[in-house]
Amino acid sequence: MPKRATSVWISIDMEGIGGIAAYSQVMMQGIEYERARQWMTHEANACIDGAANGGARRFCVNDSHGAMHNIFADDLDPRAELVVGTAKPWSMGQGIDGGYDTCFFVGYHGRAGHPKAVLDHTYASRAIFECRLNGKPVGETTLNAYLAGHFGATVSLVSGDDATCREARALVSNVVTVKTKDATGRFSAKMLHPSRVQEALREGATRAVEAATRSKPLVPKGSNEIELVFLTSAMADMAELIPTTRRSGPRAVSYASRDYLELYKAMLAMVRIAPAAVPPEQT
Ligand SMILES: [Zn+2]
Known part of the structure; x- marks a missing residue:
């Protein structure tokens, strides 16, 4: 392994972004959607900046929410490439096969059916009641972490509400988690100020690219x-x-x-x- 991870692939969802707890913020037609897109873009930039401070040089951001056209491209850190588009073949995993050292899952959320997680769902709230991997209910953090492992990449940073951070820590040793809010229900949370979240992401991303060298990819085994x-x-x-x-x-x-x-x-x-x-x- 290199001394630090030098290439970072970032999958960024919306429900776990700081300040967000309502459908009106994450649906395109929602009254607060445009503001939420700004927070999402700022969080992506904080991660890129922090990772660059830690020595990373190559960045890819996969817009992983809804129609997957949420990030303001003009405002994204120009050091990153941006993957966008509806019905990307691999969805939240698009581009993960690009030979990156490590992955960040930013703005992630709890699994469908979690008793206390903001905007909990797994891939499609209109279709999926629960998703199980080998009999155990799992969310997108777990499904995508194993996909990263399949391609030999570690997961070194996960951000979202407290439920999301717990799912990540239970799964991946040495993962840096950045809590953006404490869920008090499906549509309610105690929020940190967006600027505090962005600062925590910047600092966490720097630590993550260093910690990534002590982590192993979560390689799926057997059937x-x-x-x-x-x-x-x-x-x-x-x-x-x-x-x-x-x-x-x-x-x-x-x-x-x-x-x-x-x-x-x-x-x-x-x-x-x-x-x-x-x-x-x-x-
Ligand atoms: Zn989403």
């Missing part, structure tokens, strides 16, 4: 099984159309593979095909 429990049986009917899936429950479909990338792709395919069960007039 793994992902199970998606959908909101309705009709959604499971659609997901079950994907070859080699298994109908594991009235509303649930599972997919097993020794290849984690294949598993991840199957998960994305199921998430994307499930809404086809809902008549367009009801979406």
Whole structure:
């Protein structure tokens, strides 16, 4: 391993950004969405700046929320490349295969069904009731950390509410977590001031690129099984159309593979095909 991580891939979501606790902030048509985009862009910049202070030289930011056109491109630190776009094939994981030393997951949120996490969901609130990896309920932090490990990259920084930070620490040793808020419910939280969050990210990113050298990638081992429990049986009917899936429950479909990338792709395919069960007039 190099003395420090010199290339950083950043997946940045929105629900865990400092100041955010409402749909009106994370939905494109929401009244506070434009302000929330600014906070998100500032948090990306704080991470890039902090990582650069720690010696990193190559940066990629994957806009990982909603339609994935949230970051203000003009305002992003010009040292970073920006990955954007709706229906990117690998979604929140797009670009993770680019040979980066380490990954930051910024603005992340708790898993679908977490009892106390801001705007909890896993990939699609309109389709997924719960996502399980080898029988255990997991969120996007876990799913994407194993994808990073599949490509030999560590996860060295995770930010979001307290629930997100706990999920990260339970999974990845030496990970730097930056808490942006304490969840008091799905739509409520005790916030740190956005400027304090950005400062903590800058400082945390510097530590993370150094700590990354003491970490090991979370390499998925053996055969793994992902199970998606959908909101309705009709959604499971659609997901079950994907070859080699298994109908594991009235509303649930599972997919097993020794290849984690294949598993991840199957998960994305199921998430994307499930809404086809809902008549367009009801979406
Ligand atoms: Zn999101």
